[in-house]
Amino acid sequence: MKKHNFLRSFVYAFQGIRDSFRSEYNFKFHALAACVALVLGFFLDISVIEWFCITLVISLVFAAELFNTAVESLANAVSLAPNRQIKKAKDAAAAAVLVLSIFALLCGAYIYLPKIFGVEL
Numbered sequence: 001m002k003k004h005n006f007l008r009s010f011v012y013a014f015q016g017i018r019d020s021f022r023s024e025y026n027f028k029f030h031a032l033a034a035c036v037a038l039v040l041g042f043f044l045d046i047s048v049i050e051w052f053c054i055t056l057v058i059s060l061v062f063a064a065e066l067f068n069t070a071v072e073s074l075a076n077a078v079s080l081a082p083n084r085q086i087k088k089a090k091d092a093a094a095a096a097v098l099v100l101s102i103f104a105l106l107c108g109a110y111i112y113l114p115k116i117f118g119v120e121l
Contacts, residue, residue, distance in 0.1 A: 020069045026097070027065045034058045037108055044115040053111065057104035064100045068093040 020027045037054055046054070071093040075086045114121050 016066065020066055024065065024069055027062075027069070030061050030065055030101070033104075034062070037112075040108075040112055044112060046111060046115070050111045053107055057100070057107045061097070061100050061104050064097040068097050 041051060041054055072090055075090055
């Protein structure tokens with residue numbers, strides 16, 4: 001692969017993030033939630049391991065959102081007519097985001113709530 005093509009692939013990837021942020025409400029919501037989680041991390045002085053966990057779940061949720069957007073966009077390009085298989089694919093992609101979002105919420109609660117309320121787990 002040529003260096004030019006390699007660098008161009010990063011441009012396309014960042015365009016995908018930008019386009020998803022601009023067009024997808026849920027991506028914006030997750031970006032806001034990520035900002036809240038990061039700010040809380042600084043204020044609550046979380047450990048290095050806790051930072052790793054928070055940034056990992058944030059990254060996983062963003063990746064899931066991007067995959068979900070890709071599946072939905074591709075499915076809509078194939079057909080806008082009702083189709084059980086397309087619905088199944090879109091629902092499964094959305095479910096993946098939901099599963100990771102719940103996991104991220106639980107991780108955040110486990111890390112932040114004891115610090116906010118001053119209790120040890």
